[in-house]
Amino acid sequence: MKKINLAVISALIFAFALIWFSPILWMVSTSLKPEKYTIEWPIHWIPRSVTLENYYSVIFESVINIFRPFFNSIFIALAVIVLTLLTSSLAAYAFAQLRFKGQNVLFFLVISTLMIPEEVLLVPRYLLLYKFQMINSYNALILPMVASPFGIFLLRQFFLGIPRDLQDAARIDGCSKFRIYYQIILPLSKPALAALAIFTFLANWNSFTWPLIAIDSIELMTVPIFLATFHAFGVIMWGRLMAAVACVTLPILIFFCIAQRGIIKGITLTGLKG
Amino acid sequence: MRGIFSSPPPSYLLKVRTLKAKPKTRIKTGLEKSIGENSVFYPYLYLLPYALFFLIFWVYPLFDGFYVSLCRYDFAETQRTFIAFKHYISLPFDPLFRASLINTLLFVLETTPLIIGVGLAFALLLNLPFLKGKIVLRVLLISPFMLSMAAVCMTWEWILGPQFGLLNYYFSQLRLPTQAWLLERGWSLFAVVLTTLWWTVGFNTILFLAGLQEIPDVLHEAAKIDGAGRWSNFWYITLPCLRPVLLFIIVMQIIASFKIFGQVFIMTGGGPAESSRVMVQHIYETGFQYYRMGEASAIAWVLFVIIMVFTLAQFKVLSKQTIEY
Numbered sequence: 327m328k329k330i331n332l333a334v335i336s337a338l339i340f341a342f343a344l345i346w347f348s349p350i351l352w353m354v355s356t357s358l359k360p361e362k363y364t365i366e367w368p369i370h371w372i373p374r375s376v377t378l379e380n381y382y383s384v385i386f387e388s389v390i391n392i393f394r395p396f397f398n399s400i401f402i403a404l405a406v407i408v409l410t411l412l413t414s415s416l417a418a419y420a421f422a423q424l425r426f427k428g429q430n431v432l433f434f435l436v437i438s439t440l441m442i443p444e445e446v447l448l449v450p451r452y453l454l455l456y457k458f459q460m461i462n463s464y465n466a467l468i469l470p471m472v473a474s475p476f477g478i479f480l481l482r483q484f485f486l487g488i489p490r491d492l493q494d495a496a497r498i499d500g501c502s503k504f505r506i507y508y509q510i511i512l513p514l515s516k517p518a519l520a521a522l523a524i525f526t527f528l529a530n531w532n533s534f535t536w537p538l539i540a541i542d543s544i545e546l547m548t549v550p551i552f553l554a555t556f557h558a559f560g561v562i563m564w565g566r567l568m569a570a571v572a573c574v575t576l577p578i579l580i581f582f583c584i585a586q587r588g589i590i591k592g593i594t595l596t597g598l599k600g
Numbered sequence: 601m602r603g604i605f606s607s608p609p610p611s612y613l614l615k616v617r618t619l620k621a622k623p624k625t626r627i628k629t630g631l632e633k634s635i636g637e638n639s640v641f642y643p644y645l646y647l648l649p650y651a652l653f654f655l656i657f658w659v660y661p662l663f664d665g666f667y668v669s670l671c672r673y674d675f676a677e678t679q680r681t682f683i684a685f686k687h688y689i690s691l692p693f694d695p696l697f698r699a700s701l702i703n704t705l706l707f708v709l710e711t712t713p714l715i716i717g718v719g720l721a722f723a724l725l726l727n728l729p730f731l732k733g734k735i736v737l738r739v740l741l742i743s744p745f746m747l748s749m750a751a752v753c754m755t756w757e758w759i760l761g762p763q764f765g766l767l768n769y770y771f772s773q774l775r776l777p778t779q780a781w782l783l784e785r786g787w788s789l790f791a792v793v794l795t796t797l798w799w800t801v802g803f804n805t806i807l808f809l810a811g812l813q814e815i816p817d818v819l820h821e822a823a824k825i826d827g828a829g830r831w832s833n834f835w836y837i838t839l840p841c842l843r844p845v846l847l848f849i850i851v852m853q854i855i856a857s858f859k860i861f862g863q864v865f866i867m868t869g870g871g872p873a874e875s876s877r878v879m880v881q882h883i884y885e886t887g888f889q890y891y892r893m894g895e896a897s898a899i900a901w902v903l904f905v906i907i908m909v910f911t912l913a914q915f916k917v918l919s920k921q922t923i924e925y
Contacts (some may be wrong), residue, residue: 332730339725340733343740349798350744352766353755365764399748413650420646427640439658441911443859445880446904449887449897450661450668473653503637507646532749534862535880538783539888553750554866564758571751582743586735589746593803594810 357568364565380569384470392573394545395552402464402548403530406471407523414477420508422485423493433482438457439475445535452539452570466540467548471530477522480595481523484518485511521592522570549574654749669897680894687898699874699900700882703789704903707878708857710793715853716846718797719804725819726805728813745802753866754796757782788871792863799863804849805914811845812838851914 352371358363359373359379384392420426421433451470452461460466488511497504512519534550541547547555554575556567580591635833636642669687671680691697722741726734744752759766768778781791815838823833839846860881864870870877879899887896 336731339728339731340737340843343688343737346798347740347743349755349759349766352759356758367764369769397922409653413653416646417650420643424643424646426643429643434913436654439654441908442658443855443904443907445663445859445861445883446897446900447658448883449893449900450665451657452888453668453893454656454661469653470657473650473658477652478650503642503844528746532862534749534865539884549748549860550750550866551752553748556754557866567754568758571754575747575751578746578748579739579743583739583744588737590738590742590806590809592765593806600921 343576350579353568353575354572356564357572359550359565361563361565364443364568365522380565381573383566384569384573392552392570395547395549396574398533398546399549402467403527405464405468406530407526408472409468409472410477410526411519411522413472414474415481415512415519416507418478418481418485419511420484423505423506433478436475436478440479448535448539455540460540461540462546464546467537467546471526471533472538474526475523478523480522481515484515488514517591517595520588524589524592614646636749650805665897666901668894669901671894673892673894675727675768675891678911683894687895690904691895691902696874696877700879703871703875703877704858704860704879706789707793707858708854709859710790711796711857712850712853714793714797715801715804718848719801719849720808720842722801722805723808726809735873742802742805744799747799749799749862750866752799756798756837757867760791783872785872785875788868788876792860792867792876795867796860796863804853807845807849808842809840815841847914851911854910854914855907858903910916 332578355373357377358378360375360377360379363370363374403531417436421429455466457463458471493506497512501509501557532550532556532581533548537548537551538554541551553567553570556562556570666682670682670684672683672686673680725731726737726741731737760768762768762778762780762783767781771778779787781787793861818835819841820833823837828836859880860878861884864876864878864881865884868876870881880903883896883899883903884897886892
């Protein structure tokens with residue numbers, strides 16, 4: 327009796343999860359319908375006639391190819407990740423393992439900036455970049471994002487956990503402090519570095535406000551901005567729009583399916599240490 | 601007799617790679633003295649790259665932004681005229697500002713319990729021992745948070761469409777009254793809340809799941825032996841153990857909710873008759889559509905102060921003693 331109960335409950339949970347996920351299924355379904363069938367009554371989940379014309383239109387006939395914004399977003403995210411990991415790990419190493427005057431004060435300063443919302447920096451950053459004529463460039467999207475107080479915090483927590491003995495042994499063998507950083511601490515910190523990378527990626531992948539402000543030209547648009555422009559043209563062609571959305575969504579979904587464990591572990595690390 | 605170690609052992613015997621000791625007996629150059637390894641300045645070198653980006657893009661804009669908020673600075677004229685706190689004083693009299701403030705507060709009040717509650721519920725679901733196929737469940741429930749915000753917004757805009765949207769279709773099938781979700785004053789903000797919930801719940805679910813798995817089974821078993829039902833178990837064991845995770849999530853969630861902009865901008869543009877206009881949107885329009893930079897900066901600082909107040913209040917209220925095992 328109990329087994330049947332559990333089976334029923336499991337089935338219900340799966341059904342619920344499927345319904346929860348259904349917006350994505352509906353999106354794919356819409357993208358495969360010819361435009362005139364997207365608005366129909368009654369609704370068919372499985373298209374009456376499956377067509378790839380929406381995808382063709384979005385990929386080849388757009389004013390700008392869908393892959394350009396996708397490439398932009400990925401490129402910017404990767405650039406920020408590399409720079410952030412570099413700067414944050416160096417600074418975190420100093421805070422964790424080296425001794426210097428003003429250590430605690432400076433660290434507190436860095437941590438306190440965690441509470442500052444970036445919105446309050448929108449206007450002055452724009453004015454600053456305008457002065458240097460860096461508006462509407464990749465620089466504008468990458469550089470402001472590099473300094474990450476969260477990154478320092480996370481990595482320092484992790485570095486503090488690396489046993490002192492290991493480093494002392496290395497010092498005795500004559501290892502320079504930089505080599506300790508490079509050959510001992512970094513390799514041991516892979517989980518924390520991965521977690522920071524995931525976190526930074528998500529933040530940049532979804533950032534909307536700043537790119538909206540800093541970018542004018544179509545070639546530099548990131549994915550959120552690009553999708554938002556579909557709005558501007560009067561009547562929305564839902565089939566095409568859903569195809570564009572699918573092009574951006576499906577790679578990420580597949581990536582999540584594959585890298586699930588790692589991603590979840592990484593986020594867990596950020597949460598539990600934070 | 602020649603000693604055994606008169607010559608270095610052949611390389612094929614050197615299986616172990618040792619770090620070569622570097623005897624530091626040579627004279628140090630001036631550069632080495634000032635920033636070499638044992639100098640006072642050495643650690644600061646590590647901080648330099650971060651400091652560069654930090655000073656330029658965080659510290660300077662913070663102070664400059666505050667100064668701009670004390671000026672009238674319409675972008676076209678390249679002059680900043682200092683007007684002290686006039687912007688701040690005039691803000692409460694601006695109906696758009698008041699609307700944006702109220703809507704933002706409403707949004708925070710609506711999303712926070714929802715996203716936290718549903719996140720916890722999902723985590724509890726995913727933690728059930730008898731469920732098979734957890735990987736599939738995880739993808740179904742959690743994955744939306746990795747999707748691009750605009751993709752989610754467009755999809756939901758399509759679903760919430762007044763005439764051909766999925767939601768209204770099923771509502772009419774079930775004889776429920778259909779709403780013009782995004783086009784109606786009362787519903788537009790809630791529609792954004794719903795979309796944001798669907799999108800971001802996965803992140804909280806992951807954190808809650810980790811927190812749940814950290815609770816030692818011993819506690820649950822002891823409670824069961826003492827006769828605790830499922831609800832008592834949850835209320836007296838699970839929740840208290842989750843307190844640190846809960847605190848973290850609540851603080852993060854509230855801060856993030858205050859900063860809402862993208863979803864509103866894409867889906868409702870401020871909603872019919874400013875019913876979903878939020879503060880960051882007001883900052884954006886004032887500063888980058890009307891180019892009143894001084895005023896925009898002032899609004900941003902008001903938002904900043906509000907967030908600070910909320911965050912500090914939460915820390916005071918929510919961080920009592922931690923659980924000792």
